Amino acid sequence: MKIVLSGIGTEVGKTIVSSIFCQAFELNYWKPIQSGAKEDNDSRTVEHFATNAKKIFPNSFCFQEPLSPDQAAKLEGVKIDVNKINVPDSDKLLIEPAGGLMVPLTEDGILFSDLLKKWNFPVILVSRFYLGSINHTLLSIDFLKNNGIELAGVVFTGEMNPESETIIRKKAGDIHYHFIPWNSFISKDFILEQAERLKEESTFQQLFS
DSSP states (O other): OEEEEEESSSSSOHHHHHHHHHHHHTOEEEOSEEOOTTTOOHHHHHHHHOTTOOOEEOOSEEOSSSSOHHHHHHHTTOOOOGGGOOOOSOSSEEEOOSSBTTOBOSTTOOBHHHHHHHHOOOEEEEEEOSTTHHHHHHHHHHHHHHTTOOEEEEEEEESOOHHHHHHHHHHHOSSEEEEEEOOSSOOHHHHHHHHHHHHHHOSTHHHHO
16 A cells, blocks of 8 residues: 655654654655755654554655755756656655645646555545634545545544534545544654554554554
8 A cells, every 4th residue: 555645834843743654553664756845854753653653754855944855856956857756666665745736746737646546555644723724634635535635534633623624524425534632742652642542543454454
C-alpha cells in the first residue's frame, strides 16, 4: 500500500501526523520535495520521532528556503523536473507532499495535484481546526472527488471542534477518521502515546494490514 498524507494547507501538522502513522504502523516514509530545509527537515523529524519507521527515503529535491517548491527552486537556480520524482519501490509507503494538494512545482504551472492524478494513490487528508478550516477542508475533499482520487480518511488536529467535524464528516462520507490534539511541545513520548491511540481508537490500520 502506498498512500499520500496531505493537508488542507500549511502548518496543519502533516509531519507530526506522518511521524505518528509511521510509528503506529511501521511505515516507510518519503517526502518528494522539501522546502525550508534550513529551518526544518521533515525527513529528519520523522526519523527522530518515529523509531518504528522502516526506511526514510531521500528527497527527490531539497531546497533551503521556506517557500513553495517552484519559488524555492528558482532561488537556487534549479528547475524541478517532475520526471525525476520517482516513487520508491516500497510497500507500506507514506508519502508526505509539501503544503496542500495544489502546491506549484514548476514555473510553467505543474502542481503537486498533477502528480497525485498520475500516481492515483489514496489520500489521507490532515485538517486542523481553525477559522476557515471547514471551507479549506471541503474544497480539498471536492478536488479529490472531482479528480477520481480516493479519499481514504481525514485526520483532525488542533483544538477539538465537534461542530466543524460533523459538517466535514457529512461531506467526506464513510471513511476513516481520527483526532490528534495540538501540542506545542512535541516529544518522542507524545508520538508514542498518539501512535498507540491511533492503533486503538481508529480504523486506519485496515489500510496497512
